[in-house]
Amino acid sequence: MDHDGSRVTLRPLTGEDEDEFVKLVLDSAELHHPWMSLPATPERFRAFLAGFDPASSESLLVCLRDSGAAAGMINIKEIIRGRYQGATISYAAFAPSAGRGYLTEGMRLALRHAFEDLRLHRLEANIQPANHASLRLVARAGFRKEGYSPDYLFIDGAWRDHERWAITAPSAGFVPHSSMPIH
Template sequence: MTVRPLIGSDARAWRDARRRNGAWLTPWDATAPPGADARPSTFRSLVRRLHRQARAGTTYPFAIDVDGRFAGQLTVNNIVRGSAQFASVGYWLDQRYAGRGVMPRAVALVIDHCFTVARLHRIEVAIRPENSNSLRVVEKLGIREVGFAPLFLHIDGAWRDHRIYAVTVEECPEGMLRRLDSHESHE
């Protein structure tokens, strides 16, 4: 499993994965609320927007590959600098790779990147209370719940409640990947 920048040539694999997993991903997909700017309608426009935000330092878009094949997307977004130094992480995975430990490992790698290379201090993950797969990711990583946000994000056509999880660099001085590996070796 590798994590790398999301690029334009991922278009076909990204579209195929999204089409194949439509029913599985739709309940968790962000949507534009009424009156907001529409979300990008093509992969090309999505990548352009994400790369523009990456150049501005507010987003890091990643692709997840398993055995050299595109398996999903992980995006660090809402990067805040100054006295905060934090960001949010969102992700999705092709269902055929679910349950193999791919997403916890991908999130761990990206959090380590955020803490070391990007020099962020805190990473947050917002998860719908009924999303058991995502809840398992933060559980495996040992990321603690820090709050509840009613009607937090527009998901699948409506404002939805989310549980908020967060980790700081001080909580995993050896790195999140090492923490995950240590946790897995004790299971």
């Protein structure tokens, strides 16, 4: 996908990524716990990938431009068309390259993709309140906190509270589409 001078690019996650992805998930288990659980076996990876319906979701790898190595991932899921034109967004950095700003750059590219290519109007991120790195990422990207959802998602064996953050195309600096497709 197009870039804006960033050190990363986005590309769709495919079955060919299985070995690299599973290894990165295993190497990143401590970084992701207790915030999320990603597929750490080939079987779970294949099931994870099969869960992305092209009409309503995408899984994108954030790849280093110079080497092509995966630095993280961004998922755009639960795309709703019609009057809403929105989706949820989730993301994860991979430990070998975490803390270097690659996911921040990838998020900027994902926002451009969501608002320009997918013609969405709104994206929502749901984040556990103690996940400070994730909260800083969405704040840097321009999301605003909209609320708090007790017992929102079942993660790591328990129902976890989440903060709801959102961004719209106009608030992110994208021109709103005057006529939205109604699917």
